[in-house]
Amino acid sequence: MSDKMVELRNIAKSFDGMQVLGDISLGVGNGEFVSIVGPSGSGKSTVLRLLTQSLRPDSGSVLFNGAPLEEAPHSFAFMPQRDALMPWRRIIDNAALGLEVKGKSRRAARAAVAPLFERFGLAGFEHHYPSELSGGMRQRAALLRTVVQTQDMLLLDEPFGALDALTRTQIQEWLQGMWTEHRWTALLITHDVREAVFLSDRIYVLSARPARIIREFRVPLPRPRSLADLGSPAAQAIETEILQTLLHPLEQDDLRPVGLKSASCSELKS
């Protein structure tokens, strides 16, 4: 029996004869924040789409609490790269959308999301339209819509990629605080190694196509974290090591899940 909430075992996936995922095995434990970093086009979003079952693997298995995903009751809340708010719906109705889709009346859905606006930094903007909000506020609204849906796990596909650097840093700090409060099980896809280090318990590094896991890192920073922690020797060491892994994947001769060679980063127990 797996101790992971979700697990991908020896997944391969091709599109039109092009192998995208070579042999992917990874897992996310209950209450764990895990990130996947990798080169553009390596198949990171494909991994998420295997979890949402919009794609099926060619081989290998996707498990939820140890059972085949298609047979196991589960619910994922998915947040895409773009905020995907509906421009004609007020923010409160955008935030409530997931609950409405699940069958709640608009009134009940509004009542469920309204108390959260303050914590998401959106108080006073309930009745505004998306075009009246900044990019960071729209992303927070999209995140609010994602997390209010009762779900086992958050799937975040580069949610902050389109934000400017300052807004992005603010929302990362905010999300880190929210995650520390709620301990959602989360899988984040990102290109941003610092973001992955700041937010994650563990990080998988994917190779270029056909993708495999080149390295797996455990982030040794205590929680709650602040941005200042990113300047610590442990954070700097792991960030450098992940970048080295991405830039020089062929030098990674040890393909087992490993900790870092440097003393500042903890060994992974497989």
Ligand SMILES: Nc1ncnc2c1ncn2[C@@H]1O[C@H](COP(=O)(O)OP(=O)(O)OP(=O)(O)O)[C@@H](O)[C@H]1O
């Ligand atoms: N439905 C599909 N049909 C054909 N090719 C696809 C399909 N979905 C993805 N691909 C291809 O698979 C490869 C991996 O795509 P994917 O979006 O998973 O990569 P990614 O690592 O998330 O990329 P990025 O970092 O640029 O967002 C790409 O070359 C893409 O064109």
